[in-house]
Amino acid sequence: MTEIPSFDVVVVGGGPAGATAADVLARRGRSVLLLDRAGRIKPCGGAIPPRLIRDFAIAPHLLCARITAARILAPSGRAVAMPTGRGYVGMVDRGVFDAWLRERAADAGALRQSGEFLRITREAAGETHVYFRPRLSEGGAGATVAVRARVVIGADGARSRVAQQNIPGAAENPAVFAYHEIVRAPRGDWVDYDGARCDVHYDGEISPDFYGWVFPHGETVSIGTGSAQKGFPLRHALGMLRSRVGLAGMETLRGEGAPIPLRPLKRWDNGRDVVLAGDAAGVVAPASGEGIYYAMVSGALAAEAADECCERRDGRVLAQARRRFMRAHGAVFFILGVMQNYWYRNDRRRERFVRLCGDDDIRQLTWDAYMEKRLVYAKPFAHARIFCKNLVHLAGLAGA
Structure with a gap:
């Protein structure tokens, strides 16, 4: 019988949450398998605050733009300028940024594997087995593979299979569906575009319950919108927004869509061998839709809880990840939720x-x-x- 490979922790999902968790655990000496679906890029404006850059030692070359102001636009066309006053907000391209985070985790000692997560089973001997279908280098998928894990971190997005299979209520978490396009940035003297300014459009035609955005990425621009309203024509609304801001004729490099959770799950762990992080745990800020910082914080907290679980052999400590996150950020999430429910x-x-x-x-x-x-x-x-x-x-x- 072929021996099944064993790891302290299997991290499912290689976005900011999963890559951060894998990096933290590998630096603590844990054996880590980082399983990621290749080729997936989440729709995201790409803003990262100074605290993220500082706390997670982000390399300066990853910043494709430095934002020093925001402009807020009302349905009537009224525009309000909000200069930062000091400092700047970094902008990243998620395709480049996420890949760099995964590579950093690998450099720390995590084993990377491209493939599709399938399921988790608990064997009679008390072992936890993780099954996935690896992606072959020449394309396509290989035969199903199983590995042992003491802890599994589910960081596989808002519709997380890990969460839906292991955490009660995870499948019912509400979400906004977001869609954006990466387009060529205007060159020369463009009337209504500033490469150091983010524009946020609050308009029911662009989104009935969220907002539209135009975020500079240096040579490109992320322009998008989102809504939790089923049937709302996101692509049509985005076309309206592109026409409104003069970007309709700019080359489209790629388009991406995905659900974005509206609130943290009430539980992130199963009390035994699974803990969630990132969108899988629901940690996207209401009103703003900001998720990169909170994803990375939750990934680090999930890693700390998983490390302690391995040390103490007690799955109850996995609940500490959510408790620590909500203690630090729960008040902000509550206030932003009230704002979104009223003002939008x-x-x-x-x-x-x-x-x-x-x-x-x-x-x-x-x-x-x-x-x-x-x-x-x-x-x-x-x-x-x-x-x-x-x-x-x-x-x-x-x-x-």
């Missing part, structure tokens, strides 16, 4: 929301919180002013 409901509210974004206090605290990924409590008087302004807008007392 119709165009009248979107108009008021864009007007609110023009407030200096809100702009300053928004960027402070985004850059460092925490609620900013150091300016109590500014918070008091923002609270009063929000009450006025929520009550509809501010004119459009």
Whole structure:
């Protein structure tokens, strides 16, 4: 009988969450198999804040643009400028960025395998077996392969097979479906395009419950939209957005679509041998749709929990990944969820929301919180002013 290869941890999914988990575990001396479906790139604006660049030692050459301002656009066409004031937001191309993260994990000692995850079984001897179908170098798929694992980290996206097979309720987690296209960036003196500015469009024609974006990537641009409304014509809406911003005639290099979860799952682990991270765990920020930073944080926390599980041989410690994440970021997710549920409901509210974004206090605290990924409590008087302004807008007392 052929001996089944054994690993401390099998990580399913090689995006930012999975690649980070594999890297952390390999550097801790664990044997790691990183299983990834080759060729898949998630639709993503590609923004990464300074804290991510610092905490995860991101190489400067991966930044294809440095953003120093955002422009928020209302359904009426009103535009509000939101300069960062200091510092910048890095922009990455997910195809390049994710590949670099996987290579870094491999350099740390993780074994990379391209293939499709199939299932997990628990054998009579108490062993956990992970089955997958490897992708052959010449194309196509090989015969099913099994490996042993002490812990499995599911980082295989919003429709995670690992989660659906092992975590109750995972299949019901709501999601926005996003679609974007990578197009050639305008050259020369272009009237309405700035390679150091992100544009965010709040307009029911572009998205009835989310937003559209135009994010510079240096030589290219990510332009996209998303909606949780079934049947909403995303490609048509994106075509409208491209025409509106003057990018309809620019060359399209590729297009990608995928679901983006709307909230963290109530449970990330099965108490035995599986823990989730990234989109599989639902860690995409409401309202903004930001996911790269939270994916990498959750990947690192899942890795720490898996390492401790291997050390203590106690699957109950896997629950620490979610507890630690929500302790650090749960309040931000709650506030952003309330914002999205209220302000994104119709165009009248979107108009008021864009007007609110023009407030200096809100702009300053928004960027402070985004850059460092925490609620900013150091300016109590500014918070008091923002609270009063929000009450006025929520009550509809501010004119459009």
